[in-house]
Amino acid sequence: MIDPRRFGRILSLGLRLRCPRCGYAPIFRGWFTLLAVCGGCGLKFEREQGYFVGAIYLNYAATVLVAVPGYFVLDYLVGLSLVPQLLLWGGFCIVFPLWFFRYSKSLWLSLDYFFDPGTREPF
Template sequence: MTENRSQRVGFWRRVGRALRLRCPRCGCGALFAGWFQMPVKCAECGLDLRREPGFYLGSIYVNYGLTAFVVTVTYVWAMATGRGQSRELFWGMLAFCLLFPLWFFRYARSLWLGMDQYWDPDALKSKDPTR
């Protein structure tokens, strides 16, 4: 299954598919077989989910960026409201920094893949003329 201009899926639809952990191209295939394990291809449309080596490094930026943003906003809010010295806030933010990226791992990868499919849907087709 290839995607042409008339089948081009909009940005927010791709975001919705990413948040449901579904294939960004067809919206049906599951992106994860377990908590951290991705299938090689989409079971519905055959989209290669492995991409190229290092492709998912970009998802780390998504994950780290959101984690840092939430911690920064929380810290600024805490300092502005006089709760910045709270020991509970410190331990809560530390726990957040450790646990949130683990939970968000799948969503970061899914969003990264969805962004790639949105901005460059034919990238793989140009590398492999048999697709």
């Protein structure tokens, strides 16, 4: 049974790039460097090699979920032709995943921690 309050709390921590266990410490140093363990509780962030492949899917899904409806909305509301649309959404599909990179990893970590909190013990 999913506890909605716990799920909301962990998801909120993920969106704020915080440790899903303690919420105390940030999980990134800078833009692209994921810390190995939480500075607050010692939670190991990367369980194994390839652990964050799911984050790539999250990033891709978020990009597509914005770009495809965005294309149709602009086509319907503004009547923007194909070439400007391709330039706009092509650029978007390059920039957005770079910006969303940290959030996708953080959300993936949060979702994993929510569904399987007990398998990753601190060092």
